[in-house]
Amino acid sequence: MDGHARRIPDATVARLPEYLRILIELAEQRIGTVSSERLAELAGVNAAKVRKDLSYLGTYGTRGVGYDVDYLLFQMRQALGVTRDCPVVVVGAGNLGRALANYAGFSDRGFPLAAVVDADEAKVGTNVGDVTVRPMSDLAELVRANQPVIGVIATPGPVAQLVADQLVAAGVTAILNFAPALVSVPPNISLRKVDLALELQILSFYQSHRESGSASRGWT
Amino acid sequence: MDGHARRIPDATVARLPEYLRILIELAEQRIGTVSSERLAELAGVNAAKVRKDLSYLGTYGTRGVGYDVDYLLFQMRQALGVTRDCPVVVVGAGNLGRALANYAGFSDRGFPLAAVVDADEAKVGTNVGDVTVRPMSDLAELVRANQPVIGVIATPGPVAQLVADQLVAAGVTAILNFAPALVSVPPNISLRKVDLALELQILSFYQSHRESGSASRGWT
DNA sequence: GACTGTGAAGTAGTTCACAGCT
DNA sequence: AGCTGTGAACTACTTCACAGTC
Known part of the structure; x- marks a missing residue:
């Protein structure tokens, strides 16, 4: 320090x-x-x-x-604590999950993809980018093997809280939630949310209230 | 009113x-x-x-x-101006662009995909979700046909400003930028930015400064 | 002369606490 | 009694402006 x-x-x-x-x-x-x-x-x-x-x-x-x-x-x-790469585990191999897993922008900037997991048996075993989709039951083991890990929730909204609980139980201490749902975690866990449709709706607001509207909260 | x-x-x-x-x-x-x-x-x-x-x-x-x-x-x-669906044009058919184009969460919530365009000849004509990738030269025509449209930038950082300029020239008045780069637009255009790696880095900060850190702080 | 670092002033956002309606 | 709507108090953030350093 x-x-x-x-x-x-x-x-x-x-x-x-x-x-x-x-x-x-x-x-x-x-x-x-x-x-x-x-x-x-x-x-x-x-x-x-x-x-x-x-x-x-x-x-x-x-x-x-x-x-x-x-x-x-x-x-x-x-200061940011990005002196070493920090692996990412994506939960959910739907469109968004596969997209995030393929997105080179993560690994390029210090967040290599460690694994993709999904609860759906039919998706387990399929390939996404460089990795093979693993079952939810592998989560704890994957987290242990890659610690520290950031968990990314890319599931439908209704199961987001369940997934968050499983991530926390598996030992993940930072979660990025892309599901359109509120998730709560213990106070020592870091959590952020990104909701893509929500961003479009904010744009929509400023577009319909055009004439002096800063959709970007004051930075240009 | x-x-x-x-x-x-x-x-x-x-x-x-x-x-x-x-x-x-x-x-x-x-x-x-x-x-x-x-x-x-x-x-x-x-x-x-x-x-x-x-x-x-x-x-x-x-x-x-x-x-x-x-x-x-x-x-x-x-109030939000989401009484009608508002089509979205995605620029960039790389991993992120294809991902966003496939992401059902947009259309489900009132933002149907109108088109995907890309500057790379090799990508033009390939299929992404329900649509075929169109050349950049079609942009103005696509915007005119679907007005009002939200433009989504899903290109590498270095060309983001160029793309933003083309979107504005084509008549788009709201832009969501996923490229990791600063984009500036005329004051009457609404602009928001989402940088996925940036979100992970913010999490990384709060993770390394654990003990009372609110990584979520209700905004974005 | 150029440019940082920071108290002080100004602005935006949040929370309190209660008057006022049903 | 229950719950909203809102001025007033408070807290967080931004910007100014200038003393301090190279």
Whole structure:
């Protein structure tokens, strides 16, 4: 621990991965330093926000100069806890599950697919991307073998809570839920939700209330 | 028009589709009225928030009784502008694009797939779900024929801005961007972003900073 | 001169607590 | 009595503006 006890606001945490992505791009372009102004431009926010966000991680900039890209990148990875790859187990081999399993964007960015499981006997044994669909009964074993793992729920809504319970029982401590349903987990488990149709409905709102509507909650 | 001029906060707008989903479920179960308390429980928020959120739409509740499910459902659809289906055009027929095109959750919830287009000649003509991949040059025609349309960007990051520009030029006024890149559009166009790897990284943060971390924070 | 880091001011969102209707 | 609708209090987040450092 480096003694930075300050609690990082949720809003800041949600932006850190965006900065990470940009820093990776800058590093690939062999750019050595970057100003808060430039970072802000690339992230679609303003410079004050970038500086405040980064200040929660520590004092990594140099006044009059900017931030050293490689050093900030290292610290950002440290802060986000993405210093090692973290495998992902997808539950549900329907359209969405197969899609997510095939999506290269996960493995490319540090989240390789460990397995796909499904409760439906008919789907077990079929191939999805590089892996073969396994039965739900293998879940605990798969989690044990790959710990730590992030569980991804890609089932229909009605079984999402059941699946979440099984993931937690199997020892998963972070869950990403794509099912359109509320799931609750013990307080020590991290949970996030992505509902694709919901995003379209939000767009729909701003489209029908056009004339000054920021569908993107203030970042451009 | 019912004269409700009050601007609805972005945070409220982001929750309305969740209420909508719950109201649809309640209506299917033939439940006639619902209290803010019960709605809150189903949505995973607190009752005061539900009442305040709904009050932005109008005074649709009955004191001492609660909300009439069907009436509130009607008003909610009205407010969100989802009274008619709105077709979706997916740009990019890679893994993610094909996945989204196959994903039944869109059409089931009022966003039928109108078309998939791709810049790669090799992909044009192949089948994705019910549709055949069309060339980018068909975009303007497809948009004209289906107006209003929501455009979905499911391409690699580097071409996302180019695609967004083409969508806007073709007459699309709402865009959902799945590419990991910043996209900017004219102010009258609605834009939202979903980055799947980014969600996993946020989870990763809360997982490595376990002990009191709310990875979910009701927004998105 | 350039650019960070941060208190202070400003804005948005949440929760409280209760008046007011049924 | 039960439950909504809403000002008022509170909390979280953003932006300003400038002192401090290179």
